[in-house]
Amino acid sequence: MDSLYNILKSAHSGWRYVVLALLVIALIQALVGWFGNKNYTESNRKLNVFTLISAHxxxxxxxxxxxxxxxxxxxxxxxxxxxxxxxxxxxxxxxIILITIGNSKSKKAATAVAKHKAIAIFFGIALILIIASIAMMVKNDPSRTFFGIS
Ligand code: HEM
Incomplete structure (x- = not known):
């Protein structure tokens, strides 16, 4: 049987794509909602919560x-x-803290645009940090690649 370490490593390595995909889609949705002055729908809220859960x-x-x-x-x-x-x-x-704060700020915001804006800003900065950290990983650890799964 595979060691616990290898199981966790493969899970963590692959799960990044779930986090990144949800984060990108949630960010696009928030930007469209913010700049397009759209309603904040139940499906918007659910996607943001799924993104939060995936990060946790x-x-x-x-x-x-x-x-x-x-x-x-x-x-x-x-x-x-x-x-x-x-x-x-x-x-x-x-x-992950920024994703958590963004979600809670969007929950508390009074208007739909403010909800979209909170998600766009906090998820956007979180996405940049995650991509930067993966880029640093590739630089500091020559055995890793940006898109490889271990
Ligand atoms: C959104 C958050 C995170 C993302 C996207 C992420 C992504 C990654 C990626 C891409 C790797 C390299 C896997 C590979 O080489 O295939 C990795 C490894 C690792 N991550 Fe994360 N990570 C996140 C959060 C965390 C957190 C919060 C911790 C610690 C509490 C952590 C601890 C580790 C460790 C220890 C490794 C090295 C595993 C090894 O190869 O021995 N990560 N992570």
Whole structure:
């Protein structure tokens, strides 16, 4: 049987595409709603909540992986270990917090446009951070590729 580490690694590696796809679609939907002055529909709300849940699932798998991975126990003076010990963790957690704040701000906002705007801004910044962190991963860890699944 595969080790827990390998299972978590494959799950975390593949799940990124679920998070990224939902984030991109939710962002487009929010921008269209914001600039097109559209209603905030139940299906808009659901997509945003699914995006939030997918990010929280990625966070939980990430914690399990952080404990198991050999990449989180090397010297911080080396770029490879620094990335996996600190940078990946910090940037991804900030992105997930932004997704969480965006959702809650959109829930509390009074108008449809304000709801779309909160999602567009917070999900947009989160998406940029996640893409930047994956780009840093490729730079600091030559064994990884941008679109590869382990
Ligand atoms: C939206 C959030 C996140 C995304 C998109 C993401 C994405 C990724 C990707 C693409 C990899 C490389 C997988 C591969 O090489 O195939 C990875 C590895 C890893 N992630 Fe994340 N991650 C996220 C959040 C987190 C969080 C919050 C943690 C820790 C709490 C974490 C811990 C790790 C660890 C330890 C590895 C290295 C696994 C290994 O190869 O040993 N990730 N992540």
């Amino acid at each position: 699932i990625q966070f939980l798998i990430g914690i399990g992986l952080y404990v198991q991975s050999p990449f989180t126990s090397g010297p911080t003076s080396e770029a490879l270990y620094r990335y996996w010990k600190m940078e990946h963790l910090a940037i991804m957690i900030i992105a």
